[in-house]
Structure formats: C-alpha cells, structure tokens
Amino acid sequence: MNRRAPEAGDNKGDSLGLYLHIPFCARKCLYCDFLSFPASEETRRLYIKRLSEEIRACGRRAGMRERIVDTVFIGGGTPSLLLPEETEALLEAARASFRVDAGAEITMEANPGSFGRAAAGRLRRAGVTRLSLGLQSACDGELARLGRIHTCRAFQESFDAAREAGFDNVNVDLMSGLPGQTAESFGKTLAFTARLGPEHISAYSLMIEEGTPFYEAYGAMKADLERYGEWEDIPPGRRAAYQGTLPLPGEAADRGMYHMTKEFLMEQGYGRYEISNYAKTGGECRHNIRYWTGSDYLGLGLGAASLMDGARFTVTRSLKEYLGRTPEDFRLGKQYRETHVLSVREKMEEFMFLGLRMIRGVEAAGFSRRFGTRLEAVYQKACAGLMEDGLLASSGEGDEKRYYLTERGLDVSNCALAEFLFD
Ligand code: SF4
Numbered sequence: 001m002n003r004r005a006p007e008a009g010d011n012k013g014d015s016l017g018l019y020l021h022i023p024f025c026a027r028k029c030l031y032c033d034f035l036s037f038p039a040s041e042e043t044r045r046l047y048i049k050r051l052s053e054e055i056r057a058c059g060r061r062a063g064m065r066e067r068i069v070d071t072v073f074i075g076g077g078t079p080s081l082l083l084p085e086e087t088e089a090l091l092e093a094a095r096a097s098f099r100v101d102a103g104a105e106i107t108m109e110a111n112p113g114s115f116g117r118a119a120a121g122r123l124r125r126a127g128v129t130r131l132s133l134g135l136q137s138a139c140d141g142e143l144a145r146l147g148r149i150h151t152c153r154a155f156q157e158s159f160d161a162a163r164e165a166g167f168d169n170v171n172v173d174l175m176s177g178l179p180g181q182t183a184e185s186f187g188k189t190l191a192f193t194a195r196l197g198p199e200h201i202s203a204y205s206l207m208i209e210e211g212t213p214f215y216e217a218y219g220a221m222k223a224d225l226e227r228y229g230e231w232e233d234i235p236p237g238r239r240a241a242y243q244g245t246l247p248l249p250g251e252a253a254d255r256g257m258y259h260m261t262k263e264f265l266m267e268q269g270y271g272r273y274e275i276s277n278y279a280k281t282g283g284e285c286r287h288n289i290r291y292w293t294g295s296d297y298l299g300l301g302l303g304a305a306s307l308m309d310g311a312r313f314t315v316t317r318s319l320k321e322y323l324g325r326t327p328e329d330f331r332l333g334k335q336y337r338e339t340h341v342l343s344v345r346e347k348m349e350e351f352m353f354l355g356l357r358m359i360r361g362v363e364a365a366g367f368s369r370r371f372g373t374r375l376e377a378v379y380q381k382a383c384a385g386l387m388e389d390g391l392l393a394s395s396g397e398g399d400e401k402r403y404y405l406t407e408r409g410l411d412v413s414n415c416a417l418a419e420f421l422f423d
Contacts, residue, residue, distance in 0.1 A: 016064075017071040017290045018098065020051065020090055021301030022079040023319070026114060030147035030217075033209035035303040035317055036077040046323055048086045051301050052093040057330035058300060059097025069098045071287035071297075072106045074128075080110035084122035091126055105286045107132055107171075112158040113149035120158075120165035130285070131162050132171040132202075138192035139185050142178050145246065147213075152192070159196055169283060171200035176257035178206055179218065180246035186257050187264075194268040199283030203261045204276050205254060218248055225250050258411075275357050275413055292354045294347070310347065313339040344371065345422050348378060352420035356392075357413070361404025364394075375403070382419040391416045 024044055025036040039047070058064065072094060074087065082090075087108065094100055107130040108123060115133070123131075137143050138152045150158075162170055172193050176186055193201060208214050208222045221242050228234045230250035249257065262272060270278035274292060277285070290297050299306040303317040316322055316337045325335050342350070348371060355362035367375035376383065383403065386392035391409030395402050409416045 014067060015295070016067040016069050016098070017073065017287050017295065017297035018055075018069055018094060019287075019297055019299040019301075019304055019306075020055070020072070020074045020079075020094075021299065021304040021315075022074060022076040022082060023047075023302045024076065024081050025078045026081060026111075026149050027147070030145075031206060031209070031212055031214040033212050034077065039319075043319075043323075044082070044086075047302075047319075048082070048089060050323055050325060052089055053327045054300050054325070054330040054335065055090065055093040056097045057327045058298060059094075060331060064097075065099060067099065067296075069094070069100045070104050071290060072100065072104060073287040074106075074108040075132075076109055078111040078114055079108050080115040080119065084119050084126070087123060087128070088126045091128075105129055105169075107285070107287055109134070110158065110162075111150065112155040115158045115161065117161040117164065120161040120167065124165045124167060128167075130169040130171070131167050132173065132200075133158060133162070133198075134173045135189075135193065136173060136175045137178060137181070137185075138189040139181075142181055142185065145179050146175075156196075159198075168199070170198040171202060171285065172196070172198045174201060174203045174261075175206050176203065176261065177249050177254045179248055181249055181257075183253065183256055183260065186260065190261065190264045194265065194270075200277070200279045200285060201265060201270060202277050203265075205258065206248075208248075217245060221245065221248055255411075271359075273359050275359075275410055289358070292357050294350055294354060311339055311341045347371070349421050352379065353417040356403070356405050356417055356420075359404065359410075361402045364401040364403065365399040379420060386416055386419055 023036050024039045106128050108128045109132045111134055135155045136146060136148060140151050174189060208218050224234045224238055225248060230252060231247045265278045270280060272278050273284050296308050298308060302319060302322050303315055305314045313336045315335045351367060364375045383392060391406055392403060393406050405413060405416055
C-alpha cells in the first residue's frame with residue numbers, strides 16, 4: 001500500500017502533495033473553528049468551477065510539470081457533501097494539470113451524515129484510494145453534544161459502504177476530552193473503532209477554540225480546570241456558575257484517556273507513528289507525513305496553506321474574493337493573502353518541532369543535507385538538556401543517527417518541542 005514515506009531533509013523538490021479545500025458543511029459543529037460553513041448548491045457549484053480553474057492555472061506555473069504529485073488530500077469542511085461528479089471533475093483537473101503518479105495516495109475526508117453506498121462506489125472508481133471518516137465518538141449523547149450531524153449507526157453504515165466499495169485504506173478520527181465523557185465511554189469508542197479494524201486512527205483531544213459556541217459554553221470552565229486540575233477541586237461557588245453544563249474531563253482524566261488510547265490501540269496491532277496518529281503496517285498517511293517532514297505541498301481552494309520552495313503562503317479566506325478571481329488571477333498568484341519566505345532558522349525550527357512529532361524522530365544526516373551544518377552544532381544545548389531530563393534519546397551512529405522523543409518526551413511534547421525554538 002505504501003511506498004517509502006518522506007524523511008525530513010529529503011526535500012529535493014521533485015515530488016509534491018496537493019491539498020484541495022472544500023469549505024462546506026451541512027451544519028457547523030459546536031466546537032469547530034475550521035474554515036467551513038453551510039452554502040447553497042449554486043455557491044458550491046461556482047466554487048468547484050473556481051477551484052478547478054485554480055488547479056489548472058497553478059499546474060501551468062513554471063516548474064510544476066517537473067514535479068511528481070504522489071499525494072492528494074481533499075479536505076474540509078465536508079468534501080463528501082460534493083456530488084460525486086464534482087469530485088470527479090476536481091480529480092480530472094488535477095490529473096490534466098499536474099503529473100499525478102499512478103500510485104498516488106488520494107485521500108478524501110467524509111462525514112458519516114453525508115456518505116453512502118452510491119457515492120462510495122463512484123469515488124473509488126474516480127481514483128480516491130483512501131477515505132478519512134470522522135466518528136469522534138461512538139456514544140450518541142456525546143455526538144449530539146458536539147453538534148455532529150450523525151449517529152454511531154450512521155457512521156457504521158458509511159464505514160460498511162466504504163468497505164463494500166473496495167476502500168482498503170480508511171482512517172477514523174476520534175476525540176477525547178469531550179463534555180460528559182468518561183474513561184468508560186471513551187473505552188467504548190476505542191473498542192468500537194478497533195472492532196471495525198480501520199487501517200488508520202487519528203485521536204486528538206478536544207480543543208476549546210475562541211469564537212466557537214463551545215468557547216462560550218466551556219471556555220471559563222476549561223480555564224478553571226487548568227487552574228484547579230479536576231472538577232471536584234474547583235471551589236463550589238465557581239462550580240455553581242456551570243450549573244446544568246456537563247463537566248469537561250479534568251487534567252488527570254484527560255491524561256488517562258491519552259494513555260488509554262496509546263495502550264489500547266497498540267495492543268490491537270496499531271503502531272503509533274505520530275503523537276496522535278496510529279496505523280496498521282503500511283497504513284500511515286503519506287500526505288500528512290509531508291507536513292511533518294517539511295516536504296512541499298500546494299494548497300488549493302479557500303484558505304488553503306502551501307509550503308513550496310521554502311515559502312509558506314495562504315489563499316484568501318474571503319469566499320467573495322475567491323469566487324471573483326479569474327484564471328489569470330490564479331496563474332499570477334493573486335488569490336494568496338500572505339506569503340512568508342522562511343529564514344534558515346525558521347526552517348531549522350520546523351525541521352525539529354514537526355519532525356519530532358513523528359515517533360521515529362529526525363535523521364541527523366537529513367539535517368546536515370538540508371542545512372549544510374550538523375544538528376548537534378545548532379542544537380547541542382537543547383538536545384543535551386532534553387536528554388538529561390529523559391525526554392529525548394538518540395539511536396544509531398554516523399549517517400544512521402536519529403533523535404526521537406522518549407515516551408516521557410511525547411507525554412510533554414509541547415514543552416519538549418519548544419526547546420527547539422530560537423527565541
Ligand atoms: S464536519 Fe468537520 S469541518 Fe464541518 S463543522 Fe464539523 S468539525 Fe467542522
């Protein structure tokens with residue numbers, strides 16, 4: 001299923017990943033701050049037209065035809081809201097404009113409330129090789145509190161439809177730290193998911209993001225939990241303010257779910273290859289590995305981010321502006337709202353803090369290849385300090401040498417990775 005995944009430092013510029021953003025959702029989930037919203041059929045149709053034009057125009061830019069596209073990721077939003085012929089049109093535009101490898105990993109995100117048998121068959125025939133299904137929780141009460149549009153049963157039907165259509169590479173997204181969630185209910189979600197046997201599982205903790213209905217409902221409670229640790233430790237007077245709101249799991253319960261995920265999924269035969277991502281052998285997501293290894297990707301569509309030739313740039317987040325663009329605007333790059341050319345120091349930081357998210361860590365020789373200097377010469381102090389604290393370890397010698405976060409380092413990854421920032 002998988003070819004060799006890229007290594008940090010491999011950035012030869014000869015391969016490329018494409019990300020296509022579909023910003024539409026049937027309804028906004030209560031915790032979501034992604035660039036997504038409900039839209040009319042007419043808007044959706046015009047958007048697909050513009051996105052196809054952007055794909056074709058970008059494919060005509062100098063140097064693009066020299067690159068082999070070996071991963072395509074259609075994300076959102078809810079790409080499964082598109083009609084199958086719209087997805088087919090996007091893939092056709094990508095194949096006509098870029099050199100998409102015959103063995104490319106082509107992922108599409110799908111929401112169980114909007115994905116059935118007929119669509120699954122057509123998408124498979126259109127060349128989608130990998131499906132990413134958002135379950136989040138197998139408990140209907142938790143799904144309803146998240147504002148998800150599906151039940152656990154609807155998820156099961158979508159998963160079965162994917163298998164019947166021949167999808168043998170499926171990811172399931174899960175979330176922990178949900179309001180009212182307990183170790184027991186989370187255990188049920190993990191067991192339900194493992195029984196289905198997807199090739200890949202992503203498991204993230206709920207983040208309470210500003211500007212979402214969840215922030216209004218839980219922002220203050222979250223701050224109190226961070227201050228006091230557990231629900232029971234919040235002074236009764238403050239707790240009274242949250243009357244009628246189901247409590248969020250406290251720090252210890254949250255950590256418990258994190259450890260449970262790791263232990264349970266590994267027992268079930270999943271390898272942990274990134275802090276929050278697990279896969280059966282060969283089921284690792286090649287597209288996401290691009291992000292963690294600093295390999296080039298081109299983002300197309302509203303708000304999509306790119307990393308190309310050492311620069312990060314982002315498409316406008318204004319739908320009106322995007323829909324008003326012409327093919328010539330796209331060719332000239334007028335859809336981008338900002339471009340940032342990374343300095344060498346920023347590239348080094350990214351090499352370390354993205355690469356170390358992967359369990360295999362970073363290759364010292366890859367650092368030398370990319371920056372012309374030894375990793376130890378730049379990060380001697382950070383590496384020594386983290387190794388002394390038991391958060392970082394190394395293996396191999398010479399060209400084989402790697403640095404990776406230990407179990408303890410992964411548990412406190414935010415603090416450990418911050419050591420690789422220069423300022
Ligand atoms: S389906 Fe995904 S992108 Fe859409 S609102 Fe829910 S979480 Fe956000």
